[in-house]
Amino acid sequence: MKDPRRFTPKQIRALIRKGTWDKPTSGLAMGYAQANLVVLPKSYAFDFLLFCQRNPKPCPLLEVLEAGRYRTESLAADADVRTDIPRYHIYRKGRLEEPVKEIKRHWKDDFVTFLLGCSFSFEEALLRAEVPVRHIEENRNVPMYVTNIACKPAGIFRGPLVVSMRPIPSEKVARAVQITSRYASVHGGPAHLGDPSKIGIKDLGKPDFGEPVTIREGEIPVFWACGVTPQAVVMEAKPDLCITHAPGHMFISDVLNEELATF
């Protein structure tokens, strides 16, 4: 098989649709934005859209499809959100069922689809500027922490901000802030940097999600709002039904990361 990093988004979506690719999508179709998926029945859609509007850093909306629609318009042509993600999680009243490879048979006409930006986009920009991304170097999942910062609630949706952490050499922190600030639609600039206790994190060695990474002498922990936030908030609200991508198994769009940068 050809190096999957070199496939176009369209080629990878076709492989995923056929069930040939059911693994995580990290590193695939380099340069193109990947997206988180949240599908909710219409009755929850206004509140969740409002939650995203009020909390754009953890919940950067890339595209929202109206009730019943499963074809993206701005993120990709010829894509079907019911089949083009390698693995889905279905939650009923907050309880996770067995992961599935497509959701066609679960689909209903009142389902509203939300696609949210993902930090893969700005990590690529950091690496291009030779800002190290430790969890990639150490081949781990990024460490994530629940903070004491409350998101602005909307309807039934409420909960704390979850952040991801990347240790950055102090001489490169300003550059890391500048680069990620360009990507407002994929979490944007850091939510916090420096002392973790200021945002309620007790021990960087014990992340709430993901895996710990090495922090070297002279490095500052830098925290970005994380896409796990909306997932945690939705799970906490226990809607009758919610479908998401399985962690790491994202929707691959036709939009270049560079197109998401503000200027």
Next chain:
Amino acid sequence: MKDPRRFTPKQIRALIRKGTWDKPTSGLAMGYAQANLVVLPKSYAFDFLLFCQRNPKPCPLLEVLEAGRYRTESLAADADVRTDIPRYHIYRKGRLEEPVKEIKRHWKDDFVTFLLGCSFSFEEALLRAEVPVRHIEENRNVPMYVTNIACKPAGIFRGPLVVSMRPIPSEKVARAVQITSRYASVHGGPAHLGDPSKIGIKDLGKPDFGEPVTIREGEIPVFWACGVTPQAVVMEAKPDLCITHAPGHMFISDVLNEELATF
């Protein structure tokens, strides 16, 4: 009476609430962001919120209040959107009734309030950088034009992008782009600059709204997405009921224009 430009937003809102100030708000509480108002029954709220999410340049949301709520949270403390705007327009099925000075007696528990950014914020930044703003110099209303660019539709809401135009000396155009790009939540960078016919404008001397302004030798017409867009789109959709501010009679927030700048 003290110079109204020097009043605090809270002081002006109190005067407006009492009915003492019922004139346009341009130039009041310099430095503070003013906002456009759109109130719709809950049945239209998801579609309108989605329209704004899909068209952030003409529809930059500053705050959305859930059904029945009339007190702002992030834009101002102790403000009531039913009384704190000098003049309101009420439309029933797209038909304008007599302007009113408060909407308390019209208020219903299913009303959802949208407050949208206004170009007053970036004009102040342009003036501070000595970029001329012609309609202010000539004491006219900004010229606005209906373009041939379609907004992305959402539910019943659809229509063309409306732009405002400011002629800028060519040596200051780059600066004008840089400055306004910082204000993504108040229309952001230009939607177009140069040849008006490229966006379907036939005659700059005949704006669709507002008044024409002088364009001098060596100046380039620069076009920004305009807050009239959502108003025109809502009117076109003819909802059972819609309440807006009367043109020029805005909501004055406690948020500094500078706080709206991205970085």
